[in-house]
Amino acid sequence: MINYTHCEEHELLRHLASGEEQAFTVIYNRYWKPMFFIAHKKLQVVEDAKEIVQGVFFTLWQKRENLLINDLSLYLAAMTRYAVYRHISKEKKRKDQLKKIEKNIKPTAAFDVESKQLLELLNRFTSKLPEKYRIVFLHHKLLDKPIEEVADQLGVSPRTAEGYVSKVMALMRNHHKKVAFSLLL
Incomplete structure (x- = not known):
């Protein structure tokens, strides 16, 4: 040997x-x-x-x-x-794509006031997320792209992308509870 x-x-x-x-x-x-x-x-x-x-x-x-x-x-x-x-x-291409998506998500005159406020809140919330979480959330939840397609774009497995979405949704629920609680006080 x-x-x-x-x-x-x-x-x-x-x-x-x-x-x-x-x-x-x-x-x-x-x-x-x-x-x-x-x-x-x-x-x-x-x-x-x-x-x-x-x-x-x-x-x-x-x-x-x-x-x-x-x-x-x-x-x-x-x-x-x-x-x-x-x-x-x-990574540069991904960031450029994210910027394009964020521009397309900005509220337009066709939205009513409530929709504009909701999109503004979502944009503010997603801007604080890690980049990959933000990309998956925006593509999958707001633009209705299949999770497999989004995962492929990011170079991660679909299961990892699903984990990102779950984490963002949990953060949103937690944030929503805090806001609701503060309004009650």
């Missing part, structure tokens, strides 16, 4: 290409910290940095048979940087 922990890079790559999971595990253990550092330094969000590193390793495993790598550490660093850039680009 081969002790992969003492293997050099080129040997690990050869074993990786032949599909040996232990070689992949050694590569993962050797390089995940520096890759995480690169991703976290750019993003400043731990969860996003972890997701990016996992994605890079997933891609490495998927493409292992066809890769020609001279320097694994440089290759993984470059993959991580490009994954970060793609993530930043996606």
Whole structure:
């Protein structure tokens, strides 16, 4: 049995290409910290940095048979940087979409006074929510998009998106109770 922990890079790559999971595990253990550092330094969000590193390793495993790598550490660093850039680009597109949606939700002259007030309250409430929660709520509840479509836009599972909606609805109920209680006093 081969002790992969003492293997050099080129040997690990050869074993990786032949599909040996232990070689992949050694590569993962050797390089995940520096890759995480690169991703976290750019993003400043731990969860996003972890997701990016996992994605890079997933891609490495998927493409292992066809890769020609001279320097694994440089290759993984470059993959991580490009994954970060793609993530930043996606986030910018999501924010732009959210701004478009928020503009479309603003009250118009066709709304009566009560509807305008309700939309103003909703806009004020949703502006305080975390971004992903706000996007799911606006798309699914106010624009009637299917939860699967919204989840796909955000790059999360439908179950996670449903969790976001449940959390927002619970926050709204809690806020409503506080307002009702304060009116009674």
